Amino acid sequence: MLKSIYTLVLASSLSVAQNMPKAAVYSGCTAPKTVALTFDDGPWIYQNVISDMLDSKGAKGTFFMNGNNYECIYGHPPVERLLKTFNSGHQICSHTWDHRDLVTLNATQIRAEADKMDSKEISTFTETFLDFYVAALFKILGVNTTFFRPPYGSYNDLVREVLSEKTFILWDLEQVMIHSNLHVHPDLRLAAPETLSVKHPSKARTSTMQLSAIAS
Numbered sequence: 001m002l003k004s005i006y007t008l009v010l011a012s013s014l015s016v017a018q019n020m021p022k023a024a025v026y027s028g029c030t031a032p033k034t035v036a037l038t039f040d041d042g043p044w045i046y047q048n049v050i051s052d053m054l055d056s057k058g059a060k061g062t063f064f065m066n067g068n069n070y071e072c073i074y075g076h077p078p079v080e081r082l083l084k085t086f087n088s089g090h091q092i093c094s095h096t097w098d099h100r101d102l103v104t105l106n107a108t109q110i111r112a113e114a115d116k117m118d119s120k121e122i123s124t125f126t127e128t129f130l131d132f133y134v135a136a137l138f139k140i141l142g143v144n145t146t147f148f149r150p151p152y153g154s155y156n157d158l159v160r161e162v163l164s165e166k167t168f169i170l171w172d173l174e175q176v177m178i179h180s181n182l183h184v185h186p187d188l189r190l191a192a193p194e195t196l197s198v199k200h201p202s203k204a205r206t207s208t209m210q211l212s213a214i215a216s
C-alpha cells in the first residue's frame with residue numbers, strides 16, 4: 001500500500017516537471033545545404049583575426065562568449081574586439097560567465113552563470129558594485145542576445161527550465177570536419193553549400209586553416 005502511494009506521488013511530480021517551460025534546443029541546421037559557423041570560449045586575442053577573415057569572404061559567424069575564461073570580457077582589448085566584431089555584423093551570444101558544466105550546479109548558480117552575461121531582468125538593475133557582474137553583453141553591446149550555448153554542450157531538464165527564456169544552440173560538427181549533408185538553424189546568418197561548425201577560436205591556427213578550407 002505504501003509503495004503504491006509513493007509511486008502515485010512520484011508519477012504526479014514527474015508530470016508537473018515535464019510541463020515546466022524549457023529552453024528550446026537546436027543541435028543542427030534546419031534548412032538543407034546551409035552552414036552556420038560558430039566559435040566558442042572567447043574573448044581572446046584571435047577574435048578579430050577570425051571575424052576579419054570571415055568579412056573578407058563575405059561571411060558572418062556566431063561567437064559564443066564567456067565572461068571570464070581566457071581573459072575577462074570587461075577588459076579594454078576584449079571590449080574593443082567585441083565591438084569591432086559585432087559592428088561588422090557578426091553575432092555575439094552567451095557561453096556563460098565561467099564555462100562551468102551547468103549540470104553540476106544548482107538553480108541559483110545556473111541563473112548566475114547566465115545572468116552575468118545577459119539577464120532577462122535588466123530593468124531592475126541599480127548602480128551597485130554587484131551589478132558589474134550582470135549582463136556583460138548587454139552593457140558592452142547595448143543589445144540583448146538571443147542564443148546561448150551551454151559549456152561542453154552539457155545540459156539537463158533543470159538547466160533548460162532555469163534558462164527557459166533562452167534558445168540553446170549546440171553543434172553537429174566540430175573542428176575540421178566538413179560535411180555536405182547537414183542542416184542549419186534559419187536564424188543564423190550564413191548560407192553556403194557545405195555545413196561546418198568551428199569551435200574554440202582561441203586556437204587561431206586551427207581556426208584560420210578551417211576558414212581557409214571552406215572559403216576557398
Ligand SMILES: *[C@@H]1O[C@H](CO)[C@@H](O)[C@H](O)[C@H]1NC(C)=O
Binds near residue numbers: 106107108109
Ligand atoms: C547552491 O549552491 C551554492 C554553492 O554550493 C550554495 O551556496 C547555495 O546555497 C545553493 N543554493 C541552493 C538554492 O541550493
Ligand SMILES: *[C@@H]1O[C@H](CO)[C@@H](O)[C@H](O)[C@H]1NC(C)=O
Binds near residue numbers: 142144
Ligand atoms: C533588454 O532586455 C531587458 C529585460 O527584458 C529590457 O528591459 C531592455 O529594454 C532590453 N533592451 C534592449 C535594447 O532590447
